[in-house]
Amino acid sequence: MKIGFIGGGHVAQVLAKLFIEAGHTVVLTNKHGLERLQPVVERLGSQAQVGNLAEVVRQDLVVLAVPYKALFELDTQLLEGKNVIDATNYFPHRDGDIAELREHRLGTTQLMARHFEGATFVKAFNTIPVADLARLAVAKKTKKVALPLAGDDLPLKQKVAALIREIGFTAYDVGSLADSPKMQSDTPVFLFVGDEKELSKKING
Numbered sequence: 762m763k764i765g766f767i768g769g770g771h772v773a774q775v776l777a778k779l780f781i782e783a784g785h786t787v788v789l790t791n792k793h794g795l796e797r798l799q800p801v802v803e804r805l806g807s808q809a810q811v812g813n814l815a816e817v818v819r820q821d822l823v824v825l826a827v828p829y830k831a832l833f834e835l836d837t838q839l840l841e842g843k844n845v846i847d848a849t850n851y852f853p854h855r856d857g858d859i860a861e862l863r864e865h866r867l868g869t870t871q872l873m874a875r876h877f878e879g880a881t882f883v884k885a886f887n888t889i890p891v892a893d894l895a896r897l898a899v900a901k902k903t904k905k906v907a908l909p910l911a912g913d914d915l916p917l918k919q920k921v922a923a924l925i926r927e928i929g930f931t932a933y934d935v936g937s938l939a940d941s942p943k944m945q946s947d948t949p950v951f952l953f954v955g956d957e958k959e960l961s962k963k964i965n966g
């Protein structure tokens with residue numbers, strides 16, 4: 762699969778490496794100059810490229826890996842017809858106060874699904890610190906760690922669950938996008954690293 766990343770920082774670089782090891786190709790973009798990503802893709806190898814936003818969104822799957830507030834800088838039609846993984850988290854101190862989120866009227870990914878017209882969203886890879894992802898992968902201790910995902914579109918969710926399994930982890934289906942607030946940064950699941958049973962307890966109480 763061809764996977765594009767909006768963002769070229771910590772999350773994008775760790776996931777890109779894991780996806781490449783699983784046989785996929787990646788395209789990364791950033792905000793402050795693509796030349797700064799050149800050494801990153803050189804380290805990642807021939808399956809990685811730097812690209813502009815248009816190139817990134819041409820891939821089969823697009824991963825959002827930027828600070829949440831940066832998503833509002835992007836064109837609302839950028840992701841039309843695209844399959845998107847939202848790996849972002851919302852932090853009011855960093856991203857600003859957003860009443861709908863503060864009042865729990867919407868989940869952060871639901872708000873993005875509304876913001877970007879005609880895109881299909883799955884929320885995934887936002888709960889685990891990427892340093893842990895990388896460490897567990899190197900130590901080959903991924904199998905017993907469950908990563909949550911949520912979304913409304915079953916085929917996309919199956920695709921993302923398969924991707925989670927391909928990089929060695931266990932996929933845990935939290936439910937629909939309406940359930941995705943259960944795996945946000947203000948829940949016990951955030952930063953949690955554990956197996957399916959422990960994750961289920963965190964999510965369902």
Ligand SMILES: NC(=O)c1ccc[n+]([C@@H]2O[C@H](COP(=O)([O-])OP(=O)(O)OC[C@H]3O[C@@H](n4cnc5c(N)ncnc54)[C@H](OP(=O)(O)O)[C@@H]3O)[C@@H](O)[C@H]2O)c1
Nearest residue numbers: 768769770771772791792793826827831849850887890891
């Ligand atoms: N770090 C973690 O362990 C972790 C784990 C799960 C989820 N998350 C979430 O994932 C997201 C990314 O985190 P991170 O740690 O990877 O952050 P980061 O290292 O600061 O990287 C952010 C990246 O986003 C790029 N960016 C910012 N605005 C952009 C725009 N308008 N268009 C294109 N690219 C843009 C930045 O480009 P420049 O470099 O050019 O500024 C940078 O490459 C955040 O929402 C975070 O909360 C983080």
